[in-house]
Amino acid sequence: MRTPPPLIEFWFDLASTYSYVAAADVARLEDEGRARIDYRPFLLGPVFAAQGWQDSPFNLYPAKGDYMWQDLARLCEERGLPLRRPAVFPRNSVLPACVTLAGLDQGWGKRFVLSAYTASFGYDIDIAGANGLRMMLEGLQVEPDAVLVLAASQAVRARLRENTAEAMRRGVFGAPSFFAGDTLFWGTDRLAHALRHATRQKVEDGQ
Amino acid sequence: MRTPPPLIEFWFDLASTYSYVAAADVARLEDEGRARIDYRPFLLGPVFAAQGWQDSPFNLYPAKGDYMWQDLARLCEERGLPLRRPAVFPRNSVLPACVTLAGLDQGWGKRFVLSAYTASFGYDIDIAGANGLRMMLEGLQVEPDAVLVLAASQAVRARLRENTAEAMRRGVFGAPSFFAGDTLFWGTDRLAHALRHATRQKVEDGQ
Numbered sequence: 001m002r003t004p005p006p007l008i009e010f011w012f013d014l015a016s017t018y019s020y021v022a023a024a025d026v027a028r029l030e031d032e033g034r035a036r037i038d039y040r041p042f043l044l045g046p047v048f049a050a051q052g053w054q055d056s057p058f059n060l061y062p063a064k065g066d067y068m069w070q071d072l073a074r075l076c077e078e079r080g081l082p083l084r085r086p087a088v089f090p091r092n093s094v095l096p097a098c099v100t101l102a103g104l105d106q107g108w109g110k111r112f113v114l115s116a117y118t119a120s121f122g123y124d125i126d127i128a129g130a131n132g133l134r135m136m137l138e139g140l141q142v143e144p145d146a147v148l149v150l151a152a153s154q155a156v157r158a159r160l161r162e163n164t165a166e167a168m169r170r171g172v173f174g175a176p177s178f179f180a181g182d183t184l185f186w187g188t189d190r191l192a193h194a195l196r197h198a199t200r201q202k203v204e205d206g207q
Numbered sequence: 208m209r210t211p212p213p214l215i216e217f218w219f220d221l222a223s224t225y226s227y228v229a230a231a232d233v234a235r236l237e238d239e240g241r242a243r244i245d246y247r248p249f250l251l252g253p254v255f256a257a258q259g260w261q262d263s264p265f266n267l268y269p270a271k272g273d274y275m276w277q278d279l280a281r282l283c284e285e286r287g288l289p290l291r292r293p294a295v296f297p298r299n300s301v302l303p304a305c306v307t308l309a310g311l312d313q314g315w316g317k318r319f320v321l322s323a324y325t326a327s328f329g330y331d332i333d334i335a336g337a338n339g340l341r342m343m344l345e346g347l348q349v350e351p352d353a354v355l356v357l358a359a360s361q362a363v364r365a366r367l368r369e370n371t372a373e374a375m376r377r378g379v380f381g382a383p384s385f386f387a388g389d390t391l392f393w394g395t396d397r398l399a400h401a402l403r404h405a406t407r408q409k410v411e412d413g414q
Binding site for chain 1 (some may be wrong): 271
């Protein structure tokens with residue numbers, strides 16, 4: 001009997017540039033059957049606010065921000081991902097995160113995530129508002145009206161707040177972050193470490 | 208006729224944890240004849256101060272700091288590098304940076320760098336002061352007294368200040384940083400990108 005592949009939690013904010021790259025990488029791992037990915041959307045805003053930042057550190061620290069866009073271009077080029085510097089950065093990610101939560105319940109959430117990142121960072125489509133989201137949902141053959149109502153509900157918003165609170169409680173300070181068990185890994189560059197850790201843990205657990 | 212390998216500038220602060228890992232990685236690249244490394248010590252303090260930080264961000268942001276030590280442990284384990292969390296972090300790196308500059312002129316600077324990092328982060332030896340440095344220099348068969356006098360001179364200190372100013376002028380915002388030509392790469396994880404860029408540039412330049 002084949003055992004399921006190891007489990008990695010993927011914590012992301014749809015406004016986070018490096019999470020775009022990570023979303024492509026985790027999707028590939030899962031497609032290849034090398035990992036199961038638990039998608040956990042959260043908001044970086046409160047995490048950054050707790051560190052005293054009222055904006056993205058890439059805006060607050062211009063040298064770091066300039067570098068980030070150049071670095072991101074190289075990472076996207078390596079993976080064949082489109083990249084176009086968006087007109088607005090960071091975009092408000094509350095509504096698309098709530099759409100993600102609705103979609104994860106309904107089975108199309110994972111496809112939505114990569115598609116939302118590609119729209120936002122590959123084609124500069126405004127995914128913060130209902131218009132952009134409607135277009136994307138239609139592209140995924142998902143009827144948008146009911147989803148947008150659900151995404152705006154208090155219940156879904158509360159789940160997003162709970163995810164964000166859980167992230168902070170578990171030591172998340174940026175995105176993308178991964179967990180293998182309770183061990184945190186930060187940044188796209190550490191997905192390989194997370195996978196190795198999850199695989200070892202599975203062996204130790206005798207699964 | 209064999210052409211020399213591509214040139215990468217390695218910008219580091221002896222107080223920087225990730226620069227320890229990078230120092231091992233660049234030394235290996237050079238040992239294997241895959242790159243020539245231009246060692247450029249500088250001080251992170253003024254760089255961080257310009258970003259509004261009066262301490263290491265790993266101290267200012269505890270969640271990030273806790274993670275860094277765990278991440279560093281994995282990176283050191285992969286490379287077989289010793290690691291022991293130092294009693295003082297960050298250590299003052301002015302004097303060891305000046306010793307490095309003296310050593311680069313005298314031909315033992317590169318050996319000193321890896322040895323200083325290993326002492327500081329592998330064995331918690333205080334490399335900020337003359338006692339620790341004396342011990343290390345003796346270990347490298349370098350007569351310490353003249354070096355320590357030279358390292359404390361205004362001329363060497365001025366060179367360190369110039370390096371730091373140059374780093375900031377060229378967009379350096381952290382350490383380790385690498386340059387391939389005028390292109391900046393930040394972090395140990397980007398050494399491969401720097402090497403690729405330096406190699407391409409060499410081909411384009413027809414060298």
